[in-house]
Amino acid sequence: MSQTDMNIFESLESEVRSYCRNFPTVFTKAKGHKLWDENGKEYIDFFSGAGALNYGHNDPKMKDKLIEYIQDDGITHSLDKATSAKGEFIKKFNDVILKPRNLEYKMMFPGPTGTNAVESALKLARKVTGRTDIISFTKGFHGMTIGSLSVTGNASKRKGAGVPLSHSVTMPYDNFMNDEQNTLDYLERYLEDSGSGVDIPAAMIVETVQGEGGINVARFEWLKQLDDICKRHDILLIVDDIQAGVGRTGTFFSFEKAGIKPDIVCLSKSLSGYGLPFAIALFRPELDVWNPGEHNGTFRGNNHAFVTASAALDYWKDDQLEKDVRNKSEITHEFLNNLVEKYPELKGTVRGRGLMVGVACEEPEYASKVISEAFERGLIMETSGMDDEVFKLFPAINIDEEALKAGLNIIEESVKSVVKEPVTN
Amino acid sequence: MSQTDMNIFESLESEVRSYCRNFPTVFTKAKGHKLWDENGKEYIDFFSGAGALNYGHNDPKMKDKLIEYIQDDGITHSLDKATSAKGEFIKKFNDVILKPRNLEYKMMFPGPTGTNAVESALKLARKVTGRTDIISFTKGFHGMTIGSLSVTGNASKRKGAGVPLSHSVTMPYDNFMNDEQNTLDYLERYLEDSGSGVDIPAAMIVETVQGEGGINVARFEWLKQLDDICKRHDILLIVDDIQAGVGRTGTFFSFEKAGIKPDIVCLSKSLSGYGLPFAIALFRPELDVWNPGEHNGTFRGNNHAFVTASAALDYWKDDQLEKDVRNKSEITHEFLNNLVEKYPELKGTVRGRGLMVGVACEEPEYASKVISEAFERGLIMETSGMDDEVFKLFPAINIDEEALKAGLNIIEESVKSVVKEPVTN
């Protein structure tokens, strides 16, 4: 393949593009935890498609299944018609994921992206309860279509709507006040006081760990208490597990260790295993009050994704992956804790759970510099947080230890390089 | 592959599923205009994934390119990073589609579904103009996320939102009043009178032929006049070409023969050529006021779709396909005109342009019966319109004449069978 003229993107693609500005090269090939650009330069991937590539790139087993399926002219696009590939996914997801976790959920294919899943979850919650408002949380991120955006905290994303966003109330996420007070006391006070101006909502929507918001972790007891509040006030609990789910925090669902069973769960990103567009909404069978076709969408039946997603479920047939993630998470956390201690100029705080981790820098500029230096050294990472103050480590959860350590080493070198320069404002 | 237990769908998939109720079988394989189910029964496809499979299923050239790309471990998922597959698509789309039509547009990858494209178009129009309202049209369909739903006419879909939809005004589509009066007189009266309660909107969004709305065709002069009104009042014109575009009406864009150049165009469905999730928004370069990342989404960079979409563009390198569609459109229209004449009990009206055609039945029940009979006879079609009163013919636009006629024959047999039965209410 000939070299791609970078001018094509400059002149023909919208200014809205963003990642390509941090990673200014043309990528062409990928395998496992590695990416290559057109110049043959190799990169370790600690970005993982913002959480859409938890199993790394182009996993060989999924790849074989996908090619076989395409070779055989399997159905590619099916809307919500029944296909054998879809049937297999539904059955296997139930057998491998839901049943062993004692979760009884129905599955909805709301369209292939996370925001489709969130929009359908909000619709369903409103229909079931007959209420209009949704409580979301500070720094939450749930998508860019108007329904999802109305429960997203980020001011500049919200402003992009061009219209006032309504029917939602933002409550403080765990530790939002940066002190000892339990933010759920506020929330419950609002619900209990009929003069609070906050009506009992249809649902609360929450991420157990906020990815875009800056790798903010809700404590398990906070989540447990949130679940209790929802139950007591007859409010549906929606866990948006789009980024934190599918193993990223160490278990398939991120909420498992909190001991809760949300009413509705949104999954997408790594669900297909292969980076293909795919999303589902799960909900308690009693909530399945949809009329046929009440929510729809052209790409609800992406059979290539059904095929790879089914293959990906093999990772969850035993607990080996969970153990591996735990081990690599420990390595990563230990490394990062040492790092922030060793480089106090960074003024860094380690955040995260499982392999959803990051370092928040008091001077936001440092985080951007670190990822820029890392890119030069062949490591891809992104920033997150409201001021891009966090550099975010999202290695493939099945990365081998050696590659993980190679990536961590690049981070240390990058940090070392950055803290030498004085911060300018 | 073993037989799929249909109970899986009943017990584990949400009640929201709909097409599978009309086509109660498990599909397993497809090629060109044909589908097969698990029992080996063959179907002619006059449904084409609701317009997402204009080139038929699993087109061999696209298939080869796709398999080759996957074999080579090409980048699958890239968000908005630059990849060689993306670069190729952008360049080829500009060279094959835009330039020859004297269209200067920038491309935005807003997420892989039509509703992502519509939501981004609305955001952009609001940002550019600083206004909040959008004018849409009766029976228009633009998607199921809250922004797109607010410009969609269908009452039951709207109700599904669970919240009042706002910042939009619905104006009468061409021929909405079923008489001689020009509905645009009404629209313009509203714009010109400062007491009309309708503010000058950011944009108007229109389909040139309404698919979901019941195959309603806007006359070219109506579209031309609409464009004039927009220009005179400094309103952006958005053409949602998601269903009518990519050749369905006989030209790549459905608006070409109206002689207009919309400010913003939304494409999806058949854009990838292979049924893979893919969408773009096109807009005049002057409108590209996005901040980086102001709209985003996990599956903006679906490289499998870039690969097949690039391959699909070969169909447009000359005008052969356009000629073929014209020819087959004539065959189809002639057939349908004869049909409604021959079976007056059907009280049918032929509607459509190109290969986006349908027959509206005065008794809505007839349309459902026709598609049900056709399914039995091995032909897949869907209904559309507010009361499902239209049976809709969407063959692949590259179907061969023989297959087209075979399908049309099944339709005639189905109609014959249906009109024998008395209609019951």
Add this chain to the structure above:
Amino acid sequence: MSQTDMNIFESLESEVRSYCRNFPTVFTKAKGHKLWDENGKEYIDFFSGAGALNYGHNDPKMKDKLIEYIQDDGITHSLDKATSAKGEFIKKFNDVILKPRNLEYKMMFPGPTGTNAVESALKLARKVTGRTDIISFTKGFHGMTIGSLSVTGNASKRKGAGVPLSHSVTMPYDNFMNDEQNTLDYLERYLEDSGSGVDIPAAMIVETVQGEGGINVARFEWLKQLDDICKRHDILLIVDDIQAGVGRTGTFFSFEKAGIKPDIVCLSKSLSGYGLPFAIALFRPELDVWNPGEHNGTFRGNNHAFVTASAALDYWKDDQLEKDVRNKSEITHEFLNNLVEKYPELKGTVRGRGLMVGVACEEPEYASKVISEAFERGLIMETSGMDDEVFKLFPAINIDEEALKAGLNIIEESVKSVVKEPVTN
């Protein structure tokens, strides 16, 4: 009393003031159809407080009752406590107005201004039906608080809200299209088509003659048909009779001759008879689903207004006033028809019903000039319409013929003076 320094208003009162700009003097005394300013200049009043002084200023009988009440230390302010003055008004209004017209209504005191009555009507309609939307009409005016403003057509008033106005749809008023087509065909088409994007509303709100909108008259058959549409679709009909009611069009309620009985009626302006703040909402007893205190307000119990309003009802004990208005309306219409014929330069069109009349000038500037000239000559009139293109005749409905003719003479002189000057743009 010493002269008032006009600088007080300039320096201390907000720029929002408007009438004082057209009538730049300080008024000090008024009686019947006459006003005097501090310089002793006498004016004939064809403005009547924008319809709040239908019985003229300081009616002697009402004045006596009011002074007597104040002298006796009658309750002034009572919220919604029972008072003898309130009891008397309720009983007399029922006996003199409602019963003879076969109207069975309950009365609500929603606060003392028209917009309070409109807001309470909208609330009640939404509560009764469980629906959110209201259909209003082009050029309608219903008040300046957010609920009332959302059903008001005027663009600059709407913009003043500072937020998008929602939950309302504006339909075309009678003759909005300036041609033969019946605007209700549009409206009903929208209601009947489930793809129209317009949901069945809670209510329609309409003025039978639009005052602020430019003295636009709805034909009785149009109103009758509107009423039929509402009944057939189970929509509540609200007549906002705030400006057109209390005798202005020749009958107490403006809708009497249309033969309709609205579900809800809003009255204010001239209801107190004396220009005191007072408003009521009337509705069918079956609609009285309010909880106690669900709508409230400090000045619901303005007993001075109860006293004068009760006295004003004496005008309606027989049909003398109706006859007088009919007679004076004929004089006025005949005069104006002659006027526009005699002064073709005015390009005037006579509009109105009863003593709610005006002349629309093709060149809006003319209307302002006429009222300005009239003011100089001792006649007070205002303009209305979206471009202030209508000069509006609102004499007291009990004005004597001689005074009426004196006012009309001043109008003729003013027109004569204006048409001599060339129009400049």
Add this chain to the structure above:
Amino acid sequence: MSQTDMNIFESLESEVRSYCRNFPTVFTKAKGHKLWDENGKEYIDFFSGAGALNYGHNDPKMKDKLIEYIQDDGITHSLDKATSAKGEFIKKFNDVILKPRNLEYKMMFPGPTGTNAVESALKLARKVTGRTDIISFTKGFHGMTIGSLSVTGNASKRKGAGVPLSHSVTMPYDNFMNDEQNTLDYLERYLEDSGSGVDIPAAMIVETVQGEGGINVARFEWLKQLDDICKRHDILLIVDDIQAGVGRTGTFFSFEKAGIKPDIVCLSKSLSGYGLPFAIALFRPELDVWNPGEHNGTFRGNNHAFVTASAALDYWKDDQLEKDVRNKSEITHEFLNNLVEKYPELKGTVRGRGLMVGVACEEPEYASKVISEAFERGLIMETSGMDDEVFKLFPAINIDEEALKAGLNIIEESVKSVVKEPVTN
């Protein structure tokens, strides 16, 4: 005057009426702190028209001025035309109230009720800043029209809107959390974090003491800090002084002792002095960006109210009234503190400032019983708070000590009687 048939109210007045249910008699006469019903029974008034009769009923000096004005046929109704009565009020209000307090404000007459003043304040804040949202506070009450209701906390009042209320965010009022934490820390955290989901608002609207909300007092330092936050974030501060203003808390404006100068102040209720409908909005001259007529209303020029309001200003020519209120406030607070100590069964908490005081009962039922017993004994009081848990003492601020003590005695007797009965739930 003959006896009023109570059936009139039952059969002809809407169920929305409320106070008449607590005070089931027909009032007919009032003077100072006393009311009489048709049976000649005398009542002490500790209700004062919910704060609209701070100077008592039918103050003799105001009465004389008003009768004289009516006798002389002074202008009654003037919209926003200049009148001598209006000029006098504007000048005197500036001279007696604003100048001595170093307040430079322009005056707007937005219509005669509190909610008109609030709606105009919100419009102006939105116009000045170009922002849409308003921050209001838990348990705040600002009126019943949709704009004012959207910033009101009470759930049942909000529900009465029948539509979702938007463009507002409710923040915790001082002491909302019932603990030591400063609720403004929470508010400011929301403003400072760009991921909080709360946009910088156009304005904050606050009552310094919440009347309807249950006599909740904001500490002066809290108000001062609120003012600082507004200044730092360029947010307008609106003080709704409709109930707490005009002397009720001991100074003319309730915010004087907090040392703040709000950007906008809303006044109504006792402003006319005589219980006549009257309201003004005051704002810094720089904020006066209104277009002429951008906000209007029929009863903006209630000249009877101008006359009595001017007369009422004489109370503020020296500091005698302030001293008297302070003295009577001390008496009242001392009495109530003793009361709750003496009757521990009441589980009462004394709340309030100046003569805006109340006792919150842990068992809400007690409050209702106390006012019921008091009514029997000839004392009129109302309850407030979300559960009507507060009995509220609002004597005229110019009441004499003897009458005050007589009222307090009735309260003690009523409490004594109530606490004997066991509370039933």
